[in-house]
Amino acid sequence: MVRAVVLPAIGSPLEITDIELPEPGPRQVRVRLVAAGVCHSDLSLSDGTLRLPVPAVLGHEGAGTVVSVGADVTHVAPGDAVILNWAPSCGRCHPCGIGEVWLCADAFTGAAGVHARTADGTELHPGLNVAAFAEETVVGAGCVVPAPAGVPLAEAALLGCAVLTGYGAVHHSARVRAGESVAVFGAGGVGLATLQSARIAGAATIVAVDVSPEKEALARAAGATEFVLASSGPTAKEIRALTGGQGVDVSIECVGRAATIRTAWESTRRGGRTTVVGIGGKDEQVTFNALEIFHWGRTLSGCVYGNCDPVRDLPVLADHVRAGRLDLAGLVTERVGLDGVAGAFENMVRGRGGRTLVEF
Structure with a gap:
């Protein structure tokens, strides 16, 4: 038995409980987690924005x-350090065949399977x-x-989603x-990773936009040269004023709201x-x-997983980390145990902080 965060049903409170994992079968791997980032996509799954089977870990x-x-x-072999890839490509579908592995048609088929069981036998997806919100998976x-190599394994967890997404949005999509x-x-x-990636790309003016004034220090540390408080007035007009009235060359929306997309x-x-x-x-209609x-x-344009291929892009990101251009620890504003996941969800709803990292 291992401890895990379980979503019993859409919209239900999270539960921390013991689960029983099967031994790995053919083409399967058992991993003991060192850390897991709390991402907005987890929140989107819990509230039903993303539709996948429940109950789920x-x-x-x-x-x-x-x-x-x-x-x-x-x-990989026992003892190897690994990063989880939540959207594995099948290599057979049309998107994979044309090199767009981030759009793999079969990426989420694994979510329908039985992953584990609770002590009373309830099947979990x-x-x-x-x-990843479990001691082992x-x-x-x-x-x-x-x-x-050369990247602290706890912070390396962030490479698996936030950093790949932000980096890819800048370098592959935009x-x-x-x-x-x-x-x-x-x-x-994701926004902080995007700001760091814009700086790496050599952007001259980098404007961070958020509704929370507390985010300014985080944004500037990540590379923002300007900060606009979205709740203080006509945001688009203020951004155009910072760029000689023209507007920015590139806007990257990391919120997922119709009003924010329209403003971008x-x-x-x-x-x-x-x-x-x-x-x-x-x-959310735009x-x-x-x-x-x-x-x-x-x-x-839309951007899925940063239009990234983890096998191709993780070594590039690692080079940036080792060279000091990409600061993974700078994305983390709170470190918690499994019992801190629900609080991290609440902080995301309220727009507080950057990434919360669950450490085991």
Whole structure:
């Protein structure tokens, strides 16, 4: 038995309970977690914005060491440090075939399986494939990637989602070029990683936008050259004023709300790029008129998992960490045990802090 955070039903309070894991079968790996980041996607699963089977063990941004492996696992062995990959690509579907592995059609099929059982025999699903809010987990072989050397394993958990997403939004989706101006909406875990990535890309003006004045110090430490308090007035107008009236070259929305997406769009210069990273609900409707789409010539695009391939991109991120360009510890504003996950959810709802890290 191991301790885990379980979501009994959509909208229900989280429960910390003992679960029984099976031994790893063929192409499976058992991992003892060192740390797991608390991501907004976990909150989206708990409130029903993301629809996956429940009851489930939550958590998808994690790192740890391999305990044991099943048959046909050759890329990791017991004792190896690994990072969890919550969206493994199948290598067979159309997106995988054209190199867009972050859009794999079968990435979430594992969430429908039985991951573990409670003491009374209740079947549990892995919330986002990897069930990282637990002392140990059993995952498919594609859900583990060898951890890069020279990166502290606890902080390396953040590479598995927040940093891949933020880095990819800047470098793969928006393709920020040196000297450009960038606005990042939302200074939570992903937003702070996006700000650091914009700095790495060589952006000249980096505007952080958030509703909380307490986020300014975090944002500036991550690379923001300007901070705009979204609740204080017409945000898009203020951002345009910071860029000679033109608007920024790139806006990256990390919140997932219709009003924020619309503001990001209006903050982008004519011919610029707006990238949406935040996960919004179906009721969040964004409207545009036909004339403005023609007139402004902007590009609006979604961004899934930072358009990243973890196997390709994790070594690049590790190089940035080892060189001091990427500060993983700077993304973490609170370190808790499993009993702190519910509080971390509440902080996200209230817009407080950056990333909360669960340490085992």
